[in-house]
Amino acid sequence: MEGMTVKEVLAFAKILEENSNKFYINASMTIKLTNAKKFLGELAKEELKHRDLIANLEKKIDSGENIPKITKKIENLSIADFTVSHVLADNADFIDILVVAINKEKEAIKVYSTFADSLEDSKVKELFSFLINEEKKHLRKFEEDYDDYTDEMSHDKVRELIKKMSSK
Numbered sequence: 746m747e748g749m750t751v752k753e754v755l756a757f758a759k760i761l762e763e764n765s766n767k768f769y770i771n772a773s774m775t776i777k778l779t780n781a782k783k784f785l786g787e788l789a790k791e792e793l794k795h796r797d798l799i800a801n802l803e804k805k806i807d808s809g810e811n812i813p814k815i816t817k818k819i820e821n822l823s824i825a826d827f828t829v830s831h832v833l834a835d836n837a838d839f840i841d842i843l844v845v846a847i848n849k850e851k852e853a854i855k856v857y858s859t860f861a862d863s864l865e866d867s868k869v870k871e872l873f874s875f876l877i878n879e880e881k882k883h884l885r886k887f888e889e890d891y892d893d894y895t896d897e898m899s900h901d902k903v904r905e906l907i908k909k910m911s912s913k
Contacts, residue, residue, distance in 0.1 A: 751869050754860055755803045758876070759796045761856060765849055766792035772833045772845075784842055791883065795853075798879065802872050825851045825884060828891075829910045840906060843891045850884035 766789045773785035805811070828844045854877055861873035895906070 751806070751864070751866055752803075754864065754869070755799060755872075758857070758860065759799050761853065762792050762796035762799065765853070766790075766796070768849070772837075772842075775835045776833065776837055776842075777835050778838060781837055781839060781842055784839065788842075788846055795876075795879070799876065802875070806868050806872065825888060840891065840894055843887050843894070844910065847884060847887045847891065850880050850887060853880045854884065 769785045769789035769792065773782045773789065776782050776785060825847045828847050833841060833845055857873045857877045857880065861870050861877065864870055864873070
């Protein structure tokens with residue numbers, strides 16, 4: 746981070762989003778379940794929206810415009826604290842994909858927080874605070890989906906899932 750310009754940090758952030766897009770596209774090519782493929786495709790599109798959001802915010806900074814204000818701080822459900830990231834197998838199901846998505850959002854929040862903490866430019870700090878909040882929105886949605894899905898699963902399935910996640 747040290748010695749990076751604002752442009753370099755924003756370029757890095759866009760690359761992170763593009764890499765996430767590629768990850769979801771590549772995963773969708775190996776997954777067998779049709780609905781899982783579709784969900785991964787939707788996640789890939791979301792990552793491109795993130796990249797475009799960063800590009801638009803970068804333009805606002807360049808032109809001296811204000812960064813949009815955070816109207817509501819998003820709190821997560823802390824499910825991300827108890828999920829273990831793993832590689833998606835070709836027989837991955839919805840819950841497997843959610844766990845990976847939760848961990849990718851958690852990773853993005855961590856990286857953007859590092860950026861925000863290490864930059865001096867107040868506008869760029871504001872930009873990363875905005876991006877962190879956007880990532881928290883996605884994290885919250887995935888955690889809610891995870892919570893809803895696991896509530897519907899049998900207790901045996903939940904135990905199996907926890908065992909599977911613990912062994913990775």
